[in-house]
Amino acid sequence: MxxxxxxxxxxxxxxxxxTKVFIxxxxxxxxxCQFQTKFxxxxxxxxxRQLFEETxxxxxxxxxxxxxxxxxxxxxxCLACATAYFIFLCMETHYEKVLKKISRYIQExxxxxxxxxxxxxxxxxERGMRVIEISxxxxxxxxxxxxxxxxxxxxxxxxxxxxxxxx
Amino acid sequence: xxxxxxxxKVTRKWEKLPGRNTFCCDxxxxxxxxxxxxxxxxxxxxxxxxxxxxxxxxxxxxxLSPAIPVFAAMLFLFSMATLLRTSFSDxxxxxxxxxxxxxxxxxxxxxxNGAVPQGQRPPPRIKNFQxxxxxxxxxxxxxxxxxxxxxxxxxxxxxxxxxxxxxxxPWVGNCVGKRNYRYFYLFxxxxxxxxxxxxxxxxxxxxxxxxxxxxxxxxxxxxxxxxEVLICFFxxxxxxxxxxxxxxxxxxxxxxxxxxxxxxxxxxxxxxxxSHGNIVKNCCEVLCGPLPPSVLxxxxxxxxxxxxxxxxxxxxxxxxxxxQGPAPIDHLSNEMPEDTSTPEDMPPPEPPEPPQEEPxxxxxxxxxxxxxxxxxxxxx
Numbered sequence: 001m002x003x004x005x006x007x008x009x010x011x012x013x014x015x016x017x018x019t020k021v022f023i024x025x026x027x028x029x030x031x032x033c034q035f036q037t038k039f040x041x042x043x044x045x046x047x048x049r050q051l052f053e054e055t056x057x058x059x060x061x062x063x064x065x066x067x068x069x070x071x072x073x074x075x076x077x078c079l080a081c082a083t084a085y086f087i088f089l090c091m092e093t094h095y096e097k098v099l100k101k102i103s104r105y106i107q108e109x110x111x112x113x114x115x116x117x118x119x120x121x122x123x124x125x126e127r128g129m130r131v132i133e134i135s136x137x138x139x140x141x142x143x144x145x146x147x148x149x150x151x152x153x154x155x156x157x158x159x160x161x162x163x164x165x166x167x
Numbered sequence: 168x169x170x171x172x173x174x175x176k177v178t179r180k181w182e183k184l185p186g187r188n189t190f191c192c193d194x195x196x197x198x199x200x201x202x203x204x205x206x207x208x209x210x211x212x213x214x215x216x217x218x219x220x221x222x223x224x225x226x227x228x229x230x231l232s233p234a235i236p237v238f239a240a241m242l243f244l245f246s247m248a249t250l251l252r253t254s255f256s257d258x259x260x261x262x263x264x265x266x267x268x269x270x271x272x273x274x275x276x277x278x279x280n281g282a283v284p285q286g287q288r289p290p291p292r293i294k295n296f297q298x299x300x301x302x303x304x305x306x307x308x309x310x311x312x313x314x315x316x317x318x319x320x321x322x323x324x325x326x327x328x329x330x331x332x333x334x335x336x337p338w339v340g341n342c343v344g345k346r347n348y349r350y351f352y353l354f355x356x357x358x359x360x361x362x363x364x365x366x367x368x369x370x371x372x373x374x375x376x377x378x379x380x381x382x383x384x385x386x387x388x389x390x391x392x393x394x395e396v397l398i399c400f401f402x403x404x405x406x407x408x409x410x411x412x413x414x415x416x417x418x419x420x421x422x423x424x425x426x427x428x429x430x431x432x433x434x435x436x437x438x439x440x441x442s443h444g445n446i447v448k449n450c451c452e453v454l455c456g457p458l459p460p461s462v463l464x465x466x467x468x469x470x471x472x473x474x475x476x477x478x479x480x481x482x483x484x485x486x487x488x489x490x491q492g493p494a495p496i497d498h499l500s501n502e503m504p505e506d507t508s509t510p511e512d513m514p515p516p517e518p519p520e521p522p523q524e525e526p527x528x529x530x531x532x533x534x535x536x537x538x539x540x541x542x543x544x545x546x547x
Contacts, residue, residue, distance in 0.1 A: 022271050024314075027303060030441060031317050031331070069456050077455030081353065084248040095457050128262035128462045130313060 018138035022131040023056065033063040035124070035132050042136060047117050055109055055121070056132070059102065066098035099125055181465035185263055186327040194465035196255040198340045199325050205254055205340030212250070212358070215398050216243045218391040219365050223372040230375060235368060242361040249354035250339060257461035258344030259330035261311065261319060269312035276307070303440075318441070320424050334423040343423075346461065349454045352413050358402075359410045366399035420449040 021043060026036040037056045039049045076094055080087050106123050114121055114134075122133035181194035189198050198205070216239070224236035264272065305314040308321050311328045315321070320332035322342045331345035343351045369392055376385040386393060416426060420442040425431060431439040443449055 020267050020271065022268055025316065027305070027317055067457050067459075069452050073457045074451055074455045077349075077451075077458075080458075081349075081455070084245050085252055085350065086248070093458050093460065096460050099460065125462055126464070127265070127268065129459075130261065130264070131268060133268070 016138055018136045021134045021136065023134065024131055025129075032067050033124075033129055034060045040134075043119070043134065046119055046136060047114070051113055055113070058105065059124075059132070062098055062102045062105065066095045066102075178469045178471075179465065180463070180467040180469055183469060184463065184465070186260070187325050188260075188327070190465065191255075197257050197463075197465065198254055199335070199337075199342065201324070201337065202340045204337040208250070208338045211398060211402070212243075212246065212361075215365060215395050216361075218395050219369070222389045222391055223369060223395075226376065227368060227372055231371075239361070239364060239368075242357055242364060246354055246357035246361050249350045249357060252350040253336075253343065253347045253354050254339045254341050256341075256347045256350070257463055257465075258332075258342040259346040259459070260325075260342075260344075260461075260463055261313065261316070261328040261330060262463055263310075263328075264312040272307075272312065272314065318422065318425070331422060332424050346459065349458075352410075352417060352454065355406055355410045355413060359407045362399050362402045362406060365395060366403060369396050369399065417450050417453045418446045420453060 019042065021040045023035050023040065026034045028034075035056050037053050037060075039052055043052060073094060103123055103125070106121050110121050118137040120135040120137065122135065124130070124132050127133055179194050181190045181197075184190075187200050189200055189202070190196060191198070219239065220236060224239065227235045303317050305317065307313070308315050308328050310321060310326065313328065315328055316330060318331045319328050321328045322332065322335050324335045325342055327342070329342050329344035331348065333343040333348055333351070335342045336351065339351065339354070341347070372389075373382070373385055373392060376388075380388070413423075416423065419439065421431065421439060425439075431437065443452065
């Protein structure tokens, strides 16, 4: 499977959705947008733990950058206030710029890392910033090994989910 | 032979959003359903300022200074802009969980708590404990099928979970939450200043003119002055008091909801973990911090096959449980700082949870059929 390179269109055409995994938010630092880096057991057979954690950590750092409270955000806030917020009609906020960066990063990660492994990351902004949705595709082209992998993954998800729920 | 003309109508996501909001301008404007009091607010501000500019300003600009109407105009425009921003923007609504996500969470809950036998009512609230130096409990929202982030609350009037929920304000016709709190604060601040300004200069006008033509003659000449003074007098007490209250909240980085519930007060309660301990820092974060964009994507286009399905209205979740009729007036009393000590005679922004939230549907088979998202197309 590692030798088969799927681009995203091929993936959707040739694969069927097996299951979805949802990476929840991590509120241990307050209300800032951070996602749990805990590795879901359903992805055990699909992707290396390190790659997954790196992706989530990079996303977390992007969100931290977007929500950073500092000189530039104050300046933007004060300028916007001084113009009675009319400036937002023609200017993008810093947060929106970072969200665009995140979208590009996710697309890049999907193309390079996740799609070749039969996975697809959904931008959290499409899920209300609640979860990172990872769709696990069962590849129709490949043998039954991937389907058994995903079915054992979904079978163990309740056990793994319990752990995640407790966290 | 009949000819069918197929008109391709674009369905935007706002048309299928659950919750009790109204949308205007093809999804650009988002408000609560009850807008009557908002129209009253607009009428009072516009009416009073029109009278002020038409009568008093003409006299005062000549007699005292032309800067008087200029400054009044600036205050008026600023308060109108912030009012419209507060009323028309998304307060920070958290979209409801899609069926897959809701099923996943329910599976996790069952795994943690054990499956509830069919027919039995599950525990009223399900909490997810997380450590944040202190223990933060996340509440599960049965309507939105999500674990609410900290500081979020479900507004029963709009039937949405709102981030950093402050309160539902009928005067602006919208919830006040994370995304529009600063606009709300600046609105009440500028309205206070405007009210004081108009009130003061009305007095000055009456005083100046009375010296020339007498008090009664002045009132006969511009009867609008009496109306303005009356409106400003009553507005002063409410809006200035409200501004003071919210200044206090901003300085402590608290929300009205937390203040009413007493989340951070009392000897057994934890200290507010969101406060920086420094008034200036708190003010800067609340008023000048980064502004997250709306995650609702109201103007996104729904694919054609999704347009047919419609999420079930959640009217039944709330109408049978809450008195919707008196709610705007009760929430009006919520505006007065001095009335926040009597929570029992008015529904707080989030009413007590057991009557508000419906128990989960038995099993996972009867999840409402929200429109399924299209397969993720990674172009974003």
